[in-house]
Amino acid sequence: MIRILLVEDDKNFSFIIQSSLEQMIGGYEVVTASNGKEGLEKLAQATFDVIISDIEMPVLDGITMVQQIREQYPRLAIVFISGRIQAKDVIQGYHSGADLYLKKPFLPEELDAHIQALIKLKQASVVTSPSENESTESVYSIGTYRFYPVQSKLCYQDEQQSLTHKENLILEMLCRRKGQTVSRDEILSSVWGTADFYSSRSLDVFLTKLRKYLSQDSQIQIKVLKGVGVCLSD
Incomplete structure (x- = not known):
């Protein structure tokens, strides 16, 4: 059974989502929290497969909570559910570490479909063996840098740069190829689970940050080929 931590300050909405998910075929176990601080406390006490969180909450907001979660749980599935629908809000949500940003209102069945797809994506990233063209090393050399995907760390000489969940996934995909x-x-599709406009804009932001992290070595390039894709070279 999939275990969910639902962090939502609206008690009525939280009850609707919890009861709807628990009545789905296959079933979910849903634990609730009313703010980000309580969410972090419950996450420290138990194991969850998915975090579903609102953004605007008292005590500790969802963005800050997710940023803290990502430091300790880089591969945990996280979904934002929010009434904030501006492009900047969606981009900020993805940038903080969420895997999916779902705008309110939505049907419980829609949330169920997203959760199932996200769980499959996460499981595939763990159990799929690398192809013969992919490296199985836990350390990648990028010019004069060393990249440690398991630790989400990029090293240059004596300097270390901690990477966010999405920065780590993107760089690992580029390093493998x-x-x-x-x-x-x-x-x-691999990092955001969707190829919509907002995630595409967010990808450009992440690529800019990765270029900055790798800027000590002028031979390293992350090129965006319009209409084709992204290429890392050193």
Whole structure:
């Protein structure tokens, strides 16, 4: 049974989502929290498969909570459910570490479909063996840098840069196929679970940050080939 931590300050809405998910075929176990601080406390006490969280909450907001979660749980599935629908809000949600941003209102069946797809995506990223063209190393060399995907860490000489969940996933995809072009849709589908406009815009932001992290070595390039994809070379 899939275990969900639902972090939502609206008690009525939280009850509707909890009861709807628990009545779904196959069933969910849903634990609730009313703010980000309580969410972090319950996450520290138990194991969950998915975090579903509102953004605007008292005590500790969803963005701050998710940023803290990502430092400790880089591969945990996280969904934002929010009434904030502006492009900047969606981009901020993805940038903080969410895997999916679902705008309110929505049907419980819609949330169920997204959860199932996200769980499959996460499981596939763990159990799928690398192909013969993919590296099985836990350390990648990028020019004079060393990249440790398991630790979400990028090192240059004595300097270390901690990577967010999505930064880590994107860089690992590019490293596995260094010198080759990885399509935007492939990156978006693997990292965001969708290839919509907002996630595409967010990808450009992440690529800019990765270029900055790798800027100490002028030989390293992350090229965006319009209509084709992204290529890492050193």
